[in-house]
Amino acid sequence: MHWADVIASELIEISSSHRIATGISPSGHIHLGNLREMVTADAVRRALIDAGGKAEMIYIADDLDPLRRRYPFLPEKYSEYVGMPLCNIPDPSGCHESYSEHFLQPFLESLEILGIPVEVRRASEMYRQGLYEPAIKLSLREKDKIAQIIREVTGRELEDDWYPFMPLCEKCGRINTTTVTGFDDHWIYYSCKCGNAGRVSYRGGGKLSWRLDWVARWRILQITCEPFGKDHAAAGGSYDTGKRLAREVFDYPPPYPVPYEWIHLKGKGAMKSSKGIVIPVREFIEAIPPEIVRYIIIRVKPEKHIDFDPGFGLLEIIDEFEEKIFERDRSVQLSLVKEVKYSEVPFRHLIVVGQIANWDTERTLEILERNGYKRNEIAEDVERRLKYCKVWLEKYAPETLKFKIISGKVELGDEEKKFVERYSEKLNDNMSAEEIHTLVYEVAKEVGIDANKAFKAIYRILVGKEQGPRVGYFIKSLGVDWVKKRFHEAY
RNA sequence: GGGCUCGUAGCUCAGCCAGGUAGAGCGACGGGCUUUUAACCCGUCGGUCGCGGGUUCAAAUCCCGUCGAGCCCGCCA
Numbered sequence: 350m351h352w353a354d355v356i357a358s359e360l361i362e363i364s365s366s367h368r369i370a371t372g373i374s375p376s377g378h379i380h381l382g383n384l385r386e387m388v389t390a391d392a393v394r395r396a397l398i399d400a401g402g403k404a405e406m407i408y409i410a411d412d413l414d415p416l417r418r419r420y421p422f423l424p425e426k427y428s429e430y431v432g433m434p435l436c437n438i439p440d441p442s443g444c445h446e447s448y449s450e451h452f453l454q455p456f457l458e459s460l461e462i463l464g465i466p467v468e469v470r471r472a473s474e475m476y477r478q479g480l481y482e483p484a485i486k487l488s489l490r491e492k493d494k495i496a497q498i499i500r501e502v503t504g505r506e507l508e509d510d511w512y513p514f515m516p517l518c519e520k521c522g523r524i525n526t527t528t529v530t531g532f533d534d535h536w537i538y539y540s541c542k543c544g545n546a547g548r549v550s551y552r553g554g555g556k557l558s559w560r561l562d563w564v565a566r567w568r569i570l571q572i573t574c575e576p577f578g579k580d581h582a583a584a585g586g587s588y589d590t591g592k593r594l595a596r597e598v599f600d601y602p603p604p605y606p607v608p609y610e611w612i613h614l615k616g617k618g619a620m621k622s623s624k625g626i627v628i629p630v631r632e633f634i635e636a637i638p639p640e641i642v643r644y645i646i647i648r649v650k651p652e653k654h655i656d657f658d659p660g661f662g663l664l665e666i667i668d669e670f671e672e673k674i675f676e677r678d679r680s681v682q683l684s685l686v687k688e689v690k691y692s693e694v695p696f697r698h699l700i701v702v703g704q705i706a707n708w709d710t711e712r713t714l715e716i717l718e719r720n721g722y723k724r725n726e727i728a729e730d731v732e733r734r735l736k737y738c739k740v741w742l743e744k745y746a747p748e749t750l751k752f753k754i755i756s757g758k759v760e761l762g763d764e765e766k767k768f769v770e771r772y773s774e775k776l777n778d779n780m781s782a783e784e785i786h787t788l789v790y791e792v793a794k795e796v797g798i799d800a801n802k803a804f805k806a807i808y809r810i811l812v813g814k815e816q817g818p819r820v821g822y823f824i825k826s827l828g829v830d831w832v833k834k835r836f837h838e839a840y
Numbered sequence: 841g842g843g844c845u846c847g848u849a850g851c852u853c854a855g856c857c858a859g860g861u862a863g864a865g866c867g868a869c870g871g872g873c874u875u876u877u878a879a880c881c882c883g884u885c886g887g888u889c890g891c892g893g894g895u896u897c898a899a900a901u902c903c904c905g906u907c908g909a910g911c912c913c914g915c916c917a
Contacts, residue, residue, distance in 0.1 A: 350858090417916070504842090505914070525916085583844070583913035585913060589843095611911075749878090790873080800875055804877060
């Protein structure tokens with residue numbers, strides 16, 4: 350049974366209708382590691398629907414979150430914004446109305462492409478609208494009980510004057526430099542490190558501290574299930590406190606937890622926007638079809654970490670996907686976005702043909718036809734996936750897979766010349782890819798040249814390197830007549 | 841100090857949640873074609889399922905313990 354179906358069946362026992370929360374913070378490029386939360390949630394959503402239940406996804410963008418520090422990708426002057434809510438900081442690239450929107454917009458576009466339907470809620474709006482007001486009041490009123498629970502669960506000491514609320518300083522605009530000094534029915538009083546002191550309203554004047562904010566939103570948005578990173582899942586972590594706070598203070602059952610592991614970039618460690626080890630989602634989905642992006646995540650149980658290699662490793666995952674798509678594999682099913690028609694042309698093959706055809710769709714189709722594919726069966730699919738092949742190859746593929754057809758003279762030894770001449774004579778248009786391949790060995794033997802040298806000679810003439818795509822189907826794809834001409838031209 | 845994950849064939853891993861004859865891919869080896877070029881085919885080899893105990897008619901699977909590897913929490917979120 351697929352992990353998403355296991356979770357769905359447990360959720361269905363509780364209720365037939367679910368609201369699944371997600372909450373990636375828009376503090377930097379939203380990357381593939383973050384995407385795991387979204388895809389995991391969506392897999393559960395789809396499994397629930399397949400099981401006859403109802404499910405919807407909510408995405409809470411915490412744009413009230415303060416900028417922690419000046420990340421390496423930010424200009425010097427951003428130091429002055431540290432501590433201010435992301436929605437109040439200018440876009441570092443100047444193209445959106447705020448820092449948070451700059452990172453949020455491309456992410457939301459990506460979700461659309463990935464077929465993940467979400468109800469988007471921004472923390473800033475929810476606070477301003479007063480949705481949190483009852484929760485803030487409750488938290489302030491019960492702050493001692495809350496502090497006690499946090500002490501018990503985390504073992505950490507909290508000062509007696511601790512408040513679970515972070516006022517937004519009206520003077521310096523920071524949210525992490527203020528201290529609550531008191532509250533009444535209408536205002537929360539504070540002082541700030543900047544020297545300012547004043548009062549803020551319950552509607553947008555600040556936010557609950559993380560451990561409370563999370564719990565409050567469960568109740569406000571009626572959340573019943575939520576995937577979250579393993580950092581929240583550790584003992585004494587925010588889910589542990591959240592569970593008790595939800596039950597004992599907020600009188601709301603904690604959502605069904607789906608902890609997930611990080612996605613590492615092979616050889617580089619965990620993806621962290623702050624460290625610049627990222628594959629931004631918006632960029633990645635230009636290079637890989639959405640169903641593959643989903644599959645990378647869905648094929649692995651959430652609690653297992655993924656060591657992701659966007660080069661050869663990814664190519665192997667694509668092979669696996671293409672193999673399983675015709676056998677109704679559950680991971681594949683949960684990964685497909687809409688009705689995609691897959692042809693039998695492997696991604697791997699398209700990469701070679703695409704390069705030969707210089708990414709021209711028409712030429713690519715002609716070559717594939719010459720290789721025995723039926724045009725009407727593959728045209729639509731090839732047109733769609735060819736675009737991905739091109740971008741993937743340019744951005745992520747290892748150099749060994751790339752080649753350029755060359756022209757002009759090529760320096761060859763006498764043996765090589767003799768081989769090429771004879772090989773060219775024997776090549777004929779009716780040969781299959783395999784026959785063309787075998788012919789190399791035959792002619793090499795006849796001419797008395799090492800097969801190794803023979804192959805190298807061919808590659809040097811065609812692509813100017815000592816290696817390339819498997820000779821048989823490469824020559825077949827290029828066209829035997831064309832290859833013959835090229836051989837004559839070269840020496 | 842606590843939590844999670846992993847430990848199964850030479851390598852990468854599946855199987856474990858609902859116990860019932862240990863699997864796949866790659867590699868190696870042999871053959872089809874005496875010979876590599878990441879889309880040949882067929883076959884063979886290959887595992888005390890980390891270790892120790894327990895439950896059971898039966899354990900890779902469940903329970904307890906233990907060793908090793910990695911990550912996370914104990915600032916903030």
